[in-house]
Amino acid sequence: MGVTYDILLHYLNKQAEATGESVLEKIDVYGRKKIVDIGCGGGFYSFQFAQMNKFSEVFALDVDERHLEFVKKQSRKKNIPNIFPILITPNQDDLPFKKQEIDLFFLRNVFHDIQRPIKYFSNLSKNLTQQGIVVIVEFLPNTKFVEGRTGHCTAENEIQLIMEKAGFSLKKSFQFLKPKQSFNIYQLK
Incomplete structure (x- = not known):
């Protein structure tokens, strides 16, 4: 990998x-044994989860080997x-985990x-423990921000509808990242 990509x-x-500290304060991270960071990017949250739970396993998933x-x-x-980094494919609907194995799935700006x-979240629900949560931070369609103008975003009500259809209910919703991002925590119905 080149130095330029490392800089990115x-x-x-x-x-x-x-915003990481504020986000982490709102997530019940401690005591969770298996955490998955979907679309880990540079790994900021993977590192935070691993340091907060030194005896947990943190799986950093991404579609980009770099x-x-x-x-x-x-x-x-x-x-x-x-x-534990794991390469996944962009159209992969099943993740490589056992039934009821994962305590926390985290997605930031990848929804x-x-x-x-x-289908993806319906399959993911099978991997989640009964007390497990899915945390979704996602860019909102807001023309003030480049992500909102370029389609790298999802409306919050659309996420909630999809999660409901996939077998989840909204546990908590936070407003402090708006108007740029939504921040919601889901649990199994």
Whole structure:
């Protein structure tokens, strides 16, 4: 991986860090044994989850091998042994986990990339423990922000409708990332 791409991933991590502490404060992270960061990018949240739960397993999933190589390199550099990068494909509806194995699924700014979201989250629900949660932070369609103008976004009510159809109910909703992003936590019905 080139130095230029590393710089991009460091930049993405800095962007995540800007609101990261506030987001993490709202998520019940402690005591969760298996956490999945879907679309991990530069790994900011994967690193945070792994450090907050030193005895947990954090699975960093991404469709880009360069992201996973960066996460591997940074986890070695930071001496964080409990992060496990996994390459997935863009149209993959099933994730490589057992039934009721995962305590927390986390998605930040990737919902809009999921090709068949109802099927995807319906399948994902089988991997979630009964007390498990799905955390979704997603860009909103707002023309003030480049993501909202370029289609890298999903309306909050659309996410809620999809999650409802996939077998989830809204547990908590937070407003402090608006108008740029929505932030919702879902649980099994």
